Amino acid sequence: MTTFAPDPGAAPLPRMIGAQTALETRMLLRNGEQLLLTVVIPSLLLLLFGTVDVVDTGAGKSVDFLAPGILALAVMSTAFTGQAIATGFERRYGVLKRLAASPLPRWALMTAKTGSVLVTEVLQIVLLTVIAFALGWSPHGNPLSVLLLLVLGTAAFSGLGLLMAGTLKAEATLAAANLVFLLLLVGGGVIVPLDKFPAGVRSALELLPISALSDGLRDVLQHGAGMPWGDAGILAVWAVLGLGAAARFFRWE
Helix, strand or coil, X not given: CCCCCCCCCCCCHHHHHHHHHXXXXXXXXXXXXXXXXXXXXXXXXXXXXXXXXXXXXXXXXXXXXXXXXXXXXXXXXXXXXXXXXXXXXXXXCCHHXXXXXXXXXXXXXXXXXXXXXXXXXXXXXXXXXXXXXXXXXXXXXXHHHHHHHHHHHHHHHHHHHHHHHHHCCHHHHHHHHHHXXXXXXXXXXXXXXXXXXXXXXHHHHCCCHHHXXXXXXXXXXXXXXXXXXXXXXXXXXXXXXHHHHHHHHCCCC
């Protein structure tokens, strides 16, 4: 029996996921609009509000209040807004349909997209941390608590972004994702403290994932608190609901 080399066939699954993750990351970083949303805007907001006294952030240095909120905004911009828009247009142009016919399983494609989000978030966090330290940031708290909050926030926003991309048309996803980004930037405790809002409105805003993430990070990094289990619980609920709904209702074409 003759043996031919190379032997054609699908690559091992881990290698396929790694290659797709690298491709997704390169595509995201080469997209100017996505780069503006995920990297430039959070950095500019931190620089602007960290150096100019525009918003009353309470006692202490403004950067100590702003840095955790901007980190939360960076997670939302990548895991929710950026991923929703990119995936929505991939679905419209038939990219997802073609990838679904490849040897890469659908769950592995979603895993690769999540990996790309995590890689981008690491780059964002490093950049924002450097800027915050340059502005005089003095973080406190347990890094493991921060990591858990960031992972839960990523899962929550990723699920919501995929749900939007998999159910709405691409143009509707583009408009809705950007609108949600702007609304949560203002009303999610990122730059404006939630105690500036009326009590009834504040109670509702505190249940949003961006508020839970920004408040939780602020409790740890600014006040040196232990694990904020209330905020972590809110993020976990959003993660379960978002990812569950995305798995149930996502349409590939």
